[in-house]
Amino acid sequence: METHPDIVDMRLRHEMAERATSTPQGQATGMLAFLTGIYLAASPWITGFNNLSTLAVTNLLVGLAYAMLMSGGFGRAYERTHSMAWGACVLGAWTIVAPWVVAGDVSTTKTIVNNIITGAVALLLALAASAAIQAAEQRTRAHAASTAPRYR
DSSP: TTTTTHHHHHHHHHHHHHHHHHHHHHHHHHHHHHHHHHHHHHHHHHHTTSSSHHHHHHHHHHHHHHHHHHHHSSTTTHHHHHHHHHHHHHHHHHHHHHHHHHSOOOOHEEEEEEEHHHHHHHHHHHHHHHHHHHHHHHHHHHHHHHHHHOOO
């Protein structure tokens, strides 16, 4: 039973996710991404543009979604982790353009500087997470290929 292909595949996926998050770089990326999401959610009240309600609500929702995406996926469901990192990339890009896109005139200096810096950091952290996941996947595939039984 231990050599059944499904069990072997499940073990490899678990090991892959574990490798991606157990490194100091993976842990640092995850923690920084979580903190970035929390900051984005609270940024309207921290930087003082909470009277611009459309952008305040957008930052709150996007920040919470980003924090949940980047903290909840690693190691729990590997098949979805890669997609979640790319989803977080989209949220980071949205954060950059949000001051010009949301309803109302909310493109003030505070909002633009805050959202561009926070969005760029969020985007870079999500790209780093995606790269770590891909690297772990490639290492696991190479390891699986080298240890696979060869039939003659």
